[in-house]
Amino acid sequence: MLRFSLLALSLVATAAAAGDLPADVQALVDEAAGLCDGTVELREGAVSQADLNGDGTDDWVVDTGAFSCPTTATLYCGSAGCGVTTLIDGQRGDLLLHDWGTVTDGGQTYLTAPNDQGETVRFLWTGRDWQLQ
Template identity: 35%
Template sequence: MMRHSVRENWARVRRSCLKFPERWRPRRRQTRMRYLMFLLALFVSAARAEDAKPFNPSDYPPGVQKALRYANDECTGQDGGEVTFAPDTVRRIDLTGDGRDDYIVDFRDTKCGDRETTYCGTGGCVIKIVVTLPDGSAREVFDGHVRSYKIMPPSVKRGAARIIRFDLHGSLCGGFGAQACVKKQTITATPFAFRQP
């Protein structure tokens, strides 16, 4: 019979205590990790909320500011109140493939006073696409109601213009309002519009 020292016996007892079934074993490490992940997510969201500054039209070039003035003109024409833009009203992205910033101005979440539907209707919400020309000026190439849009992945060809997939009112495809109507358009400096057939 082997004899063990007190220290060895104590180590064996501790090891055997750790052999409890999985469900009885404390999961301190997992609990701590979840708690740390929760705190990290909370910290990141608080930091983003602090970094989010209010929308300011003067942060954009004159061509985009002109497109944004539409909201003020429309609201004034309807005897509305103050125009409130959503933080993501203007999206900055190179659409033409020339390396310059172009802009999509989406009035979906823009409010006129306490009205939320001034810029939207059965055909969707007003969006404007403004492209930057080689001389630095801007040109509005699209202005219309769109239910939704999706910018398609860029072409493998370097410098190629982006294609946008538009979901439109059914009448623009020869149907009626509730019918699906999808059209694609390559964005260049040439203005375009969708018309009923």
């Protein structure tokens, strides 16, 4: 049975800043945590909100780079990055990223991340998936 530490639950609640997570967001957390054969610790930034598509409403981000599995150190991250799952207007988007942020340019909001060369690249949400720009 999957067990969450009190610290993990506290950090998720703090990151969400709204108390309980919506069921669809909690399902994403549970899915990722279920891959670990042990107690998963969710550090700061594991679950957060940001306006990813520029509509003025915060969307959800589950960043497995802030998950810690004691039985497998590289479960959530590898040389290609860490799993980042977004939930935007009920649509799921999955990326492997080393880090992420957002930028609005010309009225368009992009998810930004460093590529393997250390340059910042932009991804645009199409309503169904992320497209590298």
